[in-house]
Amino acid sequence: MSMLFDEKKGEEGSSELPEMAQRILSVAMELFARKGYSATSVREIVQAAKVTNPMLYYYFESKEGLFYRLLNLLFDEMDRRVLAVAELNKEEPFDVQLREIVKLHMEVVQESPVALRFIYAVLFGPKESHPKFNPEVRRKLSTGVVLEIFQDAMNRGEFVPREDTNLEFLVMQFFGMLNQYLLLLFMHDTHQIEPPLNLFGEGCCEAGRDMVEHLLSFYLGGAGRICRPDI
Amino acid sequence: MSMLFDEKKGEEGSSELPEMAQRILSVAMELFARKGYSATSVREIVQAAKVTNPMLYYYFESKEGLFYRLLNLLFDEMDRRVLAVAELNKEEPFDVQLREIVKLHMEVVQESPVALRFIYAVLFGPKESHPKFNPEVRRKLSTGVVLEIFQDAMNRGEFVPREDTNLEFLVMQFFGMLNQYLLLLFMHDTHQIEPPLNLFGEGCCEAGRDMVEHLLSFYLGGAGRICRPDI
């Protein structure tokens, strides 16, 4: 599942799930991401996946079961990759570590925007529009990993947070920055319109600096400077 | 409707909507916010609102009609208040203007968390889980107003953005900061759990600085400073 349902069943037959079940998962992810859990009917799923109705129940027990299976697969995969990135850059400087976390999200959204859209739908959509799910539990890992990066950097003296600001707040806003960017990106994507703000195109960032740098530099340095004569 | 459905029909009889229709709107907002449009059935609405089924159709034509009416009411109200705040503080310094925008959102979420939850559900939930709606159109106003605040401040020389950063990006991240905070707030709210990160309690910000200040100072000044010997 290293490819977040990229439809490519890896050359080694990868995930040991029968091809039919794979197709169901893939289609379900797409539909849940686009229409949400409630607005997606089992019939739609099986028709799009070209399987018969009972097969869904054979493999996943229920619509709800399918939902949970999918959710766990995706969160597991995300956790796996976040951990891997963190581990790999353990010895790197603070800003590199953050950059790699941001880059990971950029990669994921390019690899499988649908997967991330699904995750966001569950995290940020109405809480009772899908089977019960406590995001805290799953998010704790990602946020925990990033929190540790902050703490280590601070302990090493490599990072000095703004005064009066605890690290949890900074982690929250780190993801806030990331999420906002991705959510806007999804909006433009699904509405098939020109981005009305020049945020995503070529002209967005000055030559040589890609969006990852841009986000990070904003995050670390803030929006800008206030110049008031009276202060 | 100045109170975002606070159940108080203002003393002026305000919106001339019959009490029955008001009840329907109020209940629908609550349910749409909690369960989403698709997962909310017309029967649930009318039962909770204690009206008969055809009444909903009399006043709102259809479930979809009800949705749009609600959406417009809320967005209009938000627009109204954002504009009012902007107008009121036109002569104030840049940071005060921003602070008032943030404060407005804080007020709204206290006044009627449900209303904001509904708006966020539509903005950030799956796009086809509810009747077609292009958020760009509506958001343009809010973001437009804030963009203008930035531009004016820059023109006045009161605000100097980070180099290589366009204003649209800053506005996007301004709302990202706000949204992330509110979304997390909703999570804790709906899951009825202790905030695992100490983000919302008393201890979050140092004495004398409330969350509004906190958010703004982070936004303007960034997360902190990198100290690398090799640089």
Add this chain to the structure above:
Amino acid sequence: MSMLFDEKKGEEGSSELPEMAQRILSVAMELFARKGYSATSVREIVQAAKVTNPMLYYYFESKEGLFYRLLNLLFDEMDRRVLAVAELNKEEPFDVQLREIVKLHMEVVQESPVALRFIYAVLFGPKESHPKFNPEVRRKLSTGVVLEIFQDAMNRGEFVPREDTNLEFLVMQFFGMLNQYLLLLFMHDTHQIEPPLNLFGEGCCEAGRDMVEHLLSFYLGGAGRICRPDI
């Protein structure tokens, strides 16, 4: 409902149930009696009753609700009639009272064999082939009334039970006699065959004595006399 669903809506509009609901009840009784609860599908019921599917749910909430409604109607009616017969013949001699109870059952089975078949299906069929129902509760009334008849007759000295035999046992066997007769009758009925034993035809009882007399005289006097020289 005095006619146990004889399809005749009494001339006074009787039971205040809409005609559609009446038809559903009537058809359901017929099908439940013939095929049992589990083997009868909601689709069958509504098609036979010529109503649309949701109407069943409108009036009865669920298949189970329909079952209970039907059951209660029929048991109530039976209770009503048993009580009425008992009351009416309170001053009559013991054997007359018993005879009237038997006659009541004969009348009911002629009026609406289906109704009785349904009741018997619930009482004597597999216990989990239909929604939970504790027959003891409902049967207590009928058996209670008859038990009282026995007790009064005994107290008046009008009836002397066999030695060593308690009255509960006699009541049980009273209904046993009745039930066996009716169950066999249903068998012949449903299998559309000649009764292989000449139990129900003209020749069964001697001239002038109908089945009611026959049953009662057997019940009171027993099968016959043993004549063994060695005793």
Add this chain to the structure above:
Amino acid sequence: MSMLFDEKKGEEGSSELPEMAQRILSVAMELFARKGYSATSVREIVQAAKVTNPMLYYYFESKEGLFYRLLNLLFDEMDRRVLAVAELNKEEPFDVQLREIVKLHMEVVQESPVALRFIYAVLFGPKESHPKFNPEVRRKLSTGVVLEIFQDAMNRGEFVPREDTNLEFLVMQFFGMLNQYLLLLFMHDTHQIEPPLNLFGEGCCEAGRDMVEHLLSFYLGGAGRICRPDI
């Protein structure tokens, strides 16, 4: 199969049925008895029997086939035992013969209440709740045997039936007495409640007379004597 599915495969390896098929039969009997044919699903059976789905079809061809196989096994066994009892007591007096028939039923219900419950479900339940089955055919044997007992006794002058009463009627009521007792017994069994009438406990029959005697003496002698001054 001499033990009516007592789970003990007789010491002679008896019925040559593979153990798997035995388990299926045993479980099916239990479920059919408790829930009826229609309410019992093939999946329930195979899961409870811990066999795979196609095995049921391999051994019994279909759910219907399983039903018939079971039915025939049980009826054959009952027939066998009724015939055996009749044969064994051919030379005994009339009342002894009847007593042995009653005792046989008591034994069976103690050995395997489930088996008898299944048989009764088929005999007395709704006729179309299970595959077509004409009880007359099978019952003819049992009733025939008992009828013969009556006839012989009458011919020998050992039994004098009540006047005006044919033997078929007496046989019917003989089984009625038995069935009513057993059906009530099942009720108390399945509803796990105290028998509200003291019919089954110690106090039911006077010292030294067990239920078999009690039933028979009632059957032969009737309920009691009417004493009316006016007659």
Add this chain to the structure above:
DNA sequence: CATGAATGAGGGTTCATTCAT
């Protein structure tokens, strides 16, 4: 013998909506 995987048809129930009054 025995299995995992697959199926067409139908199970009970609810949907958003509308009719006549």
Add this chain to the structure above:
DNA sequence: CATGAATGAACCCTCATTCAT
């Protein structure tokens, strides 16, 4: 304005059965 009654279509799910291996 307001209602009880009615509807076609769709909901999620399970049925008995069979295929290939």
